[in-house]
Amino acid sequence: MEALRPLDALNEARNKKVMLELKNGKTIIGKLKAFDVHINTVLEEAEEHQDGQLIRKLGNLFVRGDTIILISPSVE
Amino acid sequence: MEALRPLDALNEARNKKVMLELKNGKTIIGKLKAFDVHINTVLEEAEEHQDGQLIRKLGNLFVRGDTIILISPSVE
Amino acid sequence: MEALRPLDALNEARNKKVMLELKNGKTIIGKLKAFDVHINTVLEEAEEHQDGQLIRKLGNLFVRGDTIILISPSVE
Amino acid sequence: MEALRPLDALNEARNKKVMLELKNGKTIIGKLKAFDVHINTVLEEAEEHQDGQLIRKLGNLFVRGDTIILISPSVE
């Protein structure tokens, strides 16, 4: 199956664990629940990580799209 | 219940205590009263916190959306 | 009375003393006379403050909205 | 007389001396000749000032709106 648009590809990651890298250097890992065209994103069971270590648990989380660099659904 | 759009998820946090992280590094905690599509946000009983400590009370507060990194409704 | 939109909440602060925090770290206090959807804001009797000290009086003042972090109507 | 919109307030300053503070830290003083919704601004007899000292005369000047923090018509 071929994803032709970036948001279609994001959609395939819905309800899966994803990693977000933010412009302030932080890494957030959580289950992708929702996103919109601005890439505003809602995660469940979100956690802030640094160098592979858990920094703090954030639970449900709304992330403003313009602070996101990348979203990777490939979290082991 | 499934929130499909990020603003729907934010809406579920209305009238609840939320934590805002801003691009200038500040953390604001308060009761979420209103927001719009730019994520302009109004809080009640807002407080600025740093390292878990209360820095100052801000009362009612309007926060311009483009300064917000994330909003977490999971404040204990 | 419930303010459902952020600009409605700002509107309740019209003609009252408000505190603006700007992205360049400055704090401006003055009477809120006007604002628009960009949060472009006009104050009367505006003053620049730092650490609770008056730095200078600015009188009437137009502040471009995109430089504003937050607006607090709760100035004692 | 009540100015209800920020640009109306700016309009009252047309042909008067105003002070502009720019995001690069510079202060420009001059006679306000024109502005638009982006706050693109044209001054006459513009001067760059620093710490109350005249740095250089700039004459007619077009300032791109997104570089402006504030405009004060209250220049003595």
Next chain:
Amino acid sequence: MEALRPLDALNEARNKKVMLELKNGKTIIGKLKAFDVHINTVLEEAEEHQDGQLIRKLGNLFVRGDTIILISPSVE
């Protein structure tokens, strides 16, 4: 064959290996699967590289367009 619009040129790189340089200084190499008018981009088998060395494998990856400086399809 002549590409007259930038997105047409990007389209010719679809399903090919490309290098992305991001505003945070990072280099990402991967197979270009999708992009949109904001240059939001989806890569497969994405890898972060630094000074020609592989830093980490990212697998499928969504990159927000406003963080991209350049995209080069000429990866050997």
Next chain:
Amino acid sequence: MEALRPLDALNEARNKKVMLELKNGKTIIGKLKAFDVHINTVLEEAEEHQDGQLIRKLGNLFVRGDTIILISPSVE
């Protein structure tokens, strides 16, 4: 003659020598040939200057509008 809109004022500088100050701190001097609503600007015989010294000749030059702080037609 009164210029009521900023772009009208810029238009009066067309085919005249102007000075551009850019957000990266550079000063460009050249003959203004064209501009648009984004303040994208085309100069002829453009030169980069620093502290009143010519750094390099750039000839014809397209400058992206969002990098411009100010344009002064008052170049002696």
Next chain:
Amino acid sequence: MEALRPLDALNEARNKKVMLELKNGKTIIGKLKAFDVHINTVLEEAEEHQDGQLIRKLGNLFVRGDTIILISPSVE
């Protein structure tokens, strides 16, 4: 012949060698193949230069418009 709009001027440089200066301080030289209203730009035989020295060859290259400061078609 008079170019009245900046993009017309850019268009005259199509298929010619141009120099791009980017906001991250890099200089790219290459043959201008395509651009759009956002100044997204495609170059052929692109090279990164620094202080007049070739740093690396980039071949075909898509550059996101918002990272461009200036484009000079006057490359000797």
